[in-house]
Amino acid sequence: MADLESDVGSGSAPGLDGTEVxxxxxxxxxxxxRAQLVRYAGASGDFNPIxxxxxxxxxxxxxxxxxxxxLTMALATRIVTSWVGDPARVREVSVRFTRPVVxxxxxxxxxxxxxxxxxxxxxxxxxxxxxxxxxxxxxxGKARAFVVL
Amino acid sequence: xxxxxxxxxLDFPEPYEVGIEKxxxxxxxxxxxxSLYHDRVAAQFAGHPSVVAPPTFAIQVIARAQxxxxxxxxxxxxxxxxxxxxxxxxxxxxIFAGDVLSCVVTVESIKVLAGxxxxxxxxxxxxxxxxxxxxxxxxxxxxx
Numbered sequence: 001m002a003d004l005e006s007d008v009g010s011g012s013a014p015g016l017d018g019t020e021v022x023x024x025x026x027x028x029x030x031x032x033x034r035a036q037l038v039r040y041a042g043a044s045g046d047f048n049p050i051x052x053x054x055x056x057x058x059x060x061x062x063x064x065x066x067x068x069x070x071l072t073m074a075l076a077t078r079i080v081t082s083w084v085g086d087p088a089r090v091r092e093v094s095v096r097f098t099r100p101v102v103x104x105x106x107x108x109x110x111x112x113x114x115x116x117x118x119x120x121x122x123x124x125x126x127x128x129x130x131x132x133x134x135x136x137x138x139x140x141g142k143a144r145a146f147v148v149l
Numbered sequence: 150x151x152x153x154x155x156x157x158x159l160d161f162p163e164p165y166e167v168g169i170e171k172x173x174x175x176x177x178x179x180x181x182x183x184s185l186y187h188d189r190v191a192a193q194f195a196g197h198p199s200v201v202a203p204p205t206f207a208i209q210v211i212a213r214a215q216x217x218x219x220x221x222x223x224x225x226x227x228x229x230x231x232x233x234x235x236x237x238x239x240x241x242x243x244i245f246a247g248d249v250l251s252c253v254v255t256v257e258s259i260k261v262l263a264g265x266x267x268x269x270x271x272x273x274x275x276x277x278x279x280x281x282x283x284x285x286x287x288x289x290x291x292x293x
Contacts, residue, residue: 030180043171043178044209060229069233074179074205081204086185086195087243090204094237094286142235145204 016084017149019126025083025116030075032067032101033109040071054105066100067110072139073097076132079114080145083128089148091125096141101134110134124149150225150259150266150291158255161214164277169246171209172202179203189246202244207283208236210244211272214252215287218270226268227291234267234288241281249277257286266291 037051046068049056057065073095081087103110113133120127130143169189176186184191185201192200219226244250257269269288275281 036178036180039178043175045212070205070208070236071179073236074181074203077204078179078181081181081183085183087183087201087204088185088195088197090240090243092237092239093204094235096235097233 017124019118019121019149021118021121023118025079025118025128027116028075028079028082028114030078030112030114031109032071032075032103032112033107034065034103034105036109037065037067037071037103040068040074044068044070046070062100062102064102064104066102069097069100072101072112072132073143075112076114076130076140076143077145079116079130080128080147083116084147090145091148092146093144095130095143097139098141099134099137099139101139112139119144121149150268151223152259154224154256155259156256157218158253159214159218161217161252161254163213165210165213165250165252167202167210167244167246167248167250169200172200172206172246175206175209176203179205192245197243197245199246202246204238204240204243206244207238207274207285210250210274211252211254211285214254215270215272218254218256219268219289224268226266226289230292231289232292234290235286236288237286239284241283244274244282248282250274250282251277262290 041047051068077093101110116128116130118126119129126147126149128145132140173187253273255271257271260267267290272285274283
């Protein structure tokens, strides 16, 4: 019954409470397309045209339309929620936005690769250090989440 | 920007009501099919009152209240040149569908770094019973 209790409904990875420093989370490869930017704009209410209009993006000195920073943060956070199963385990998440993700106007879009490792475990709470890369370069700095194991 | 704004707080009068369809739409937009974002029964089976919001959903909850402070013309932030520098959410509990959430926005700091205006704003989100749900810190830079 104890097993049922700990896994109830959340789809948690088994043995989460035995997580040790250095544990590498299953990586995520995420394709960000223009269509997703439009969806995110609508869902979030952030209609800044630099996220959907090339003319506006280039006029402010960007190489082209870029993903919402908050979308990149949301995608980076998915590596943690996918691992723990129940997003209620996430107590804190923070990022610095260091480089924009430029999303080309094609079917492929931008490939964002997310990796993460457990950097610390204190009192049943893990600090997860997250890396998000686009075209080989990191797009977030000091990206981390604290999750209850 | 006007340094006199540091320490000022705005208790935003209109609460944000968290809709279950809004959470589903947001989860779809970030491409996440986690059942706890979509399926009320699954969420309740996991011990939650209703579907859970993704951790970054809080940005949507605080947007109107935060904009009321950031867009205040007397603050003097040039919004046409603004870039999001960092963001942090510290949860006491997750946001659930059905929550009625209130926001208090406080300007924590205004600095000039390398000729750019940098403002950090804290928004505390509380539920209808007054308990804190999530505290949010966001820093914006206006490229000078």
